[in-house]
Amino acid sequence: MGNIETVKKVEVAKLSDLSVGIGQRVNVAGEEIALFKQKDGSVKAIENSCPHKKGPLSEGIVSGDHVFCPLHDWKINVNDGKVQAPDVGCVKKYKVEIKDETIYIHLSL
Amino acid sequence: MREKLVLIGNGMAGIRTIEEILKNDSNRFDITVFGEEPHPNYNRILLSSVLQGDTTVDDIVLNDYNWYEENQVELMTGDPVVKVDTENQVVVSQNGVERPYDKLIFATGSNPFMLPLPGADKEGVIAFRNIKDCETMIDTSKKYKKATVIGGGLLGLEAARGLLNLNMEVDVIHIADYLMERQLDEQAGKMLKEQLEAQGMTFHLQKNTKEIIGENRVERIDFTDGTSFETDLVVMAVGIKPNIALGQDAGLTTERAIVVDDFMQTSAPNVYAVGECAQHRGIAYGLVAPLYEQGKVLAAHICSEDKSLEHGYEGSLVYTQLKVSGVSVFSAGEFQDGEQTKAIRVHDEFEGIYKKVVVQDNKVIGAVLFGDTSDSTRLLSMMRNGDDISGMSKVALLPSESGEAPVSPVVAMADSDNVCDCNGVSKGDICSAITENGLTTVEQVKQCTTAGRSCGGCKPLIADLLTLTTGEEVGNAPEPMCGCTTHTHEEVVAEIRELGLTHPREVMNVLGWESDEGCSKCRPAINYYLKMVDPIKNEDDPTSRFINERVHANINHNGTFTVVPRMYGGVTNADQLRKIADVADKYNVPLLKVTGGQRIDLFGVEKEDLPNVWGDLGMRSGSAYAKALRTVKTCVGEQFCRFGTQDSIGLGVELEKKFEYINTPHKVKMAVSACPRNCAESGIKDFGVVGVDGGWELYVGGNGGVDLRGGDLFCKVKTKEEIIDTISAFMQYYRENARYLERTSHFIERVGLDLMKKVVLEDEEGRKALIERMDIALSTGKDPWKEIVENEDKQQEFKKKQVEVLS
Numbered sequence: 001m002g003n004i005e006t007v008k009k010v011e012v013a014k015l016s017d018l019s020v021g022i023g024q025r026v027n028v029a030g031e032e033i034a035l036f037k038q039k040d041g042s043v044k045a046i047e048n049s050c051p052h053k054k055g056p057l058s059e060g061i062v063s064g065d066h067v068f069c070p071l072h073d074w075k076i077n078v079n080d081g082k083v084q085a086p087d088v089g090c091v092k093k094y095k096v097e098i099k100d101e102t103i104y105i106h107l108s109l
Numbered sequence: 110m111r112e113k114l115v116l117i118g119n120g121m122a123g124i125r126t127i128e129e130i131l132k133n134d135s136n137r138f139d140i141t142v143f144g145e146e147p148h149p150n151y152n153r154i155l156l157s158s159v160l161q162g163d164t165t166v167d168d169i170v171l172n173d174y175n176w177y178e179e180n181q182v183e184l185m186t187g188d189p190v191v192k193v194d195t196e197n198q199v200v201v202s203q204n205g206v207e208r209p210y211d212k213l214i215f216a217t218g219s220n221p222f223m224l225p226l227p228g229a230d231k232e233g234v235i236a237f238r239n240i241k242d243c244e245t246m247i248d249t250s251k252k253y254k255k256a257t258v259i260g261g262g263l264l265g266l267e268a269a270r271g272l273l274n275l276n277m278e279v280d281v282i283h284i285a286d287y288l289m290e291r292q293l294d295e296q297a298g299k300m301l302k303e304q305l306e307a308q309g310m311t312f313h314l315q316k317n318t319k320e321i322i323g324e325n326r327v328e329r330i331d332f333t334d335g336t337s338f339e340t341d342l343v344v345m346a347v348g349i350k351p352n353i354a355l356g357q358d359a360g361l362t363t364e365r366a367i368v369v370d371d372f373m374q375t376s377a378p379n380v381y382a383v384g385e386c387a388q389h390r391g392i393a394y395g396l397v398a399p400l401y402e403q404g405k406v407l408a409a410h411i412c413s414e415d416k417s418l419e420h421g422y423e424g425s426l427v428y429t430q431l432k433v434s435g436v437s438v439f440s441a442g443e444f445q446d447g448e449q450t451k452a453i454r455v456h457d458e459f460e461g462i463y464k465k466v467v468v469q470d471n472k473v474i475g476a477v478l479f480g481d482t483s484d485s486t487r488l489l490s491m492m493r494n495g496d497d498i499s500g501m502s503k504v505a506l507l508p509s510e511s512g513e514a515p516v517s518p519v520v521a522m523a524d525s526d527n528v529c530d531c532n533g534v535s536k537g538d539i540c541s542a543i544t545e546n547g548l549t550t551v552e553q554v555k556q557c558t559t560a561g562r563s564c565g566g567c568k569p570l571i572a573d574l575l576t577l578t579t580g581e582e583v584g585n586a587p588e589p590m591c592g593c594t595t596h597t598h599e600e601v602v603a604e605i606r607e608l609g610l611t612h613p614r615e616v617m618n619v620l621g622w623e624s625d626e627g628c629s630k631c632r633p634a635i636n637y638y639l640k641m642v643d644p645i646k647n648e649d650d651p652t653s654r655f656i657n658e659r660v661h662a663n664i665n666h667n668g669t670f671t672v673v674p675r676m677y678g679g680v681t682n683a684d685q686l687r688k689i690a691d692v693a694d695k696y697n698v699p700l701l702k703v704t705g706g707q708r709i710d711l712f713g714v715e716k717e718d719l720p721n722v723w724g725d726l727g728m729r730s731g732s733a734y735a736k737a738l739r740t741v742k743t744c745v746g747e748q749f750c751r752f753g754t755q756d757s758i759g760l761g762v763e764l765e766k767k768f769e770y771i772n773t774p775h776k777v778k779m780a781v782s783a784c785p786r787n788c789a790e791s792g793i794k795d796f797g798v799v800g801v802d803g804g805w806e807l808y809v810g811g812n813g814g815v816d817l818r819g820g821d822l823f824c825k826v827k828t829k830e831e832i833i834d835t836i837s838a839f840m841q842y843y844r845e846n847a848r849y850l851e852r853t854s855h856f857i858e859r860v861g862l863d864l865m866k867k868v869v870l871e872d873e874e875g876r877k878a879l880i881e882r883m884d885i886a887l888s889t890g891k892d893p894w895k896e897i898v899e900n901e902d903k904q905q906e907f908k909k910k911q912v913e914v915l916s
Contacts, residue, residue: 008914010912010914011912012910012912013910017905017910019905020652021652022651022652022659022906024906024910025909025910026909026910026911026912027909027910027911027912028912028914029912029913029914051173051175053666054667054668055668056664056668059656059660059664059668059716060629060656061628061629061632061633061652061653061654061655061656062626062652063624063626063627063628063629063632064624064625064626065626066626066628068628068629070655070656070657070664071664071666073629075628075629085556085557086546086548086552086553086556086557087556088175088176088556089173089175090175090179107914
């Protein structure tokens with residue numbers, strides 16, 4: 001749109017803080033973000049608020065690429081933030097970078 | 110380059126048309142929507158439920174902002190179009206936004222009709238049409254007491270009901286001699302008035318308002334008959350008029366509304382109108398079903414390549430089905446008696462039911478149903494099809510009166526008949542959606558087909574269809590555990606035993622799960638079964654547990670947690686209460702409440718505080734979150750009660766200490782009462798013990814929850830040791846044979862009380878073996894709070910990371 005977007009790389013956690021299958025919430029300057037460490041060692045980051053009733057997704061059961069919201073069981077893809085059918089919607093996703101055991105996410109400011 | 114489509118009006122009819130267009134061809138148009146209200150498209154029909162406090166504004170949003178974004182629809186809210194140039198094909202909004210168009214749709218809806226009374230411009234005189242009106246009424250109710258509604262039609266009565274719920278005194282002024290005269294006949298209108306009077310409304314019929322009096326704000330209302338009364342709020346709900354000012358300015362042909370042909374085209378090229386602002390063959394519709402039919406026709410027309418294949422819009426059969434303040438009402442067609450018509454009437458004054466079917470030339474041409482609208486779908490179908498009823502007995506027209514067991518009206522419907530008339534979803538559509546997608550709930554059907562998404566009146570029919578469709582299939586094929594597998598619960602347990610499987614991932618892998626990682630349904634079930642089969646060797650998998658069981662507290666709607674410390678048998682002491690009070694102060698616990706299970710809830714604890722709260726309490730976990738023994742409720746018994754025949758507290762404490770932290774297929778609740786007065790409510794617990802003179806009775810399978818069920822008397826024994834052993838054996842059999850998430854009440858219904866008596870009471874060897882296996886399982890039970898408090902590593906998950914960003 002012609003606007004210049006500033007992207008900021010922010011350190012959010014160490015890889016060793018996370019375990020596969022259990023979400024971790026971080027609050028980055030007021031934004032609640034859910035981190036998920038995957039089997040392949042990658043880390044996914046999405047907005048920590050279900051589009052349905054704002055349930056904390058970091059507390060949900062994680063099954064591979066999906067997390068189930070702890071409040072009403074909505075199923076959300078942690079890669080693209082999309083809500084799975086039959087429910088609809090999506091949450092914000094964040095770009096993640098891992099360098100020397102440290103997890104960074106890209107925030108647009 | 111894509112064609113440009115502009116929609117004026119961000120309401121139900123317009124957006125429905127856009128949805129239909131996207132369904133037909135999602136890539137054809139760049140779409141821009143202008144809306145006057147500062148909201149996305151919401152369900153105007155449900156405004157009254159917002160007012161009545163049943164739902165919030167968010168709940169009635171049909172298409173949230175994400176929808177617009179996902180479908181790349183440009184949305185301008187709070188910015189109405191003020192100019193349309195049909196020659197150069199461009200529109201201009203109030204804020205000066207200009208958009209050229211290839212196709213333009215008017216969906217400007219209608220405005221409330223305000224009576225041009227003297228004083229109608231005073232503060233406190235409003236309409237009932239949009240979210241802002243609702244908010245005004247809610248605000249007014251906080252400061253003022255008396256409300257007057259002008260108009261005894263549907264909208265007026267809904268406003269009146271909402272105002273009653275807001276604790277205002279409500280007077281309804283109506284010009285006709287009975288209520289809702291456009292939808293009801295006189296008899297039904299009178300019955301409705303009686304019902305609403307009983308709810309607290311006051312009616313003034315055949316009354317004309319003359320003037321609204323007051324300094325700045327309304328204070329009094331005067332009538333043409335010389336009477337008057339004081340009021341703080343006037344809601345005008347006398348009708349609506351199509352919003353056609355913009356169309357007129359643009360030079361479109363208008364009469365009562367914008368005139369359109371059978372393809373919703375106006376007098377200007379490439380300009381269409383749909384919904385309440387459109388007039389088709391002389392009629393401007395105000396109900397949602399015709400508007401949606403129009404939207405469908407218009408979408409097909411706009412997207413069509415071959416115009417000769419199209420079917421135009423031929424008008425709609427108008428009918429009303431609604432709940433007015435909790436009373437079901439239906440009317441359709443020509444329901445007033447005429448010279449050429451005859452009617453069949455049923456009037457049950459005891460039940461408050463009235464039905465009238467109007468017949469002309471052997472065809473049903475209209476009907477009114479009041480109090481019981483179960484015949485509506487069938488009557489509507491007969492009217493649409495023009496069925497000849499000369500061969501039918503008159504009783505058969507209203508079969509629900511024939512005294513036979515009620516059969517759902519969906520049974521008699523043809524596949525092409527609409528179940529959801531708002532969204533035009535047929536019985537056939539719903540049935541195939543259910544079978545093809547394996548749907549099991551009304552909510553799923555709603556999400557998948559949009560049936561039931563508008564007024565919600567057809568939800569009972571959808572539920573009937575689910576029962577009919579899935580009921581047959583459940584009989585043929587055993588139900589799989591979840592969508593990830595074809596294996597049943599029983600098969601999974603058998604394979605775990607046979608193959609000695611030890612971890613959920615292994616189970617899913619070996620048994621060929623369709624999705625490698627399972628889901629929130631199968632993973633907790635498998636995890637339970639593994640621990641049940643071998644409580645010693647098989648490790649618990651915390652990642653397969655629901656959050657409550659993983660962090661040993663109950664999650665609340667806002668992401669905080671609730672802590673319930675154990676109080677054996679509901680007995681506490683000053684020391685415990687002091688600790689609870691101190692913790693509540695220290696951690697700012699917003700709510701303390703006594704539970705139904707005789708202990709204390711600490712609501713609203715932050716996740717990161719949980720380990721410290723447990724540590725400071727120094728009490729054990731009450732398992733209030735677990736599929737396990739929750740609590741043993743007791744009455745005071747012989748310790749103080751003048752009637753108590755037994756030590757109920759003593760037995761209750763003993764039971765709770767023995768069975769705490771045992772995993773069960775679903776939660777298990779117990780109670781012990783010391784006499785048949787049953788103050789601990791033993792009759793509605795999974796295991797309920799009642800002390801009688803010289804012994805104890807054991808009731809099983811009781812449930813006070815969703816499916817209320819009184820417990821079955823299982824046995825009567827002399828000693829409490831026998832009670833404990835019997836519960837032990839019964840619970841172990843339940844643990845081994847029930848499906849995960851099956852309560853004892855459903856389990857007993859499934860396997861039968863006789864079988865349970867046989868395995869627990871009669872088969873001595875088997876009973877002994879069950880008790881032994883239970884003791885092994887019990888030996889692994891630990892207080893989870895203590896484990897976490899004492900082990901720093903286990904507290905990692907509770908920590909919250911806070912990251913500051915410096916810019």
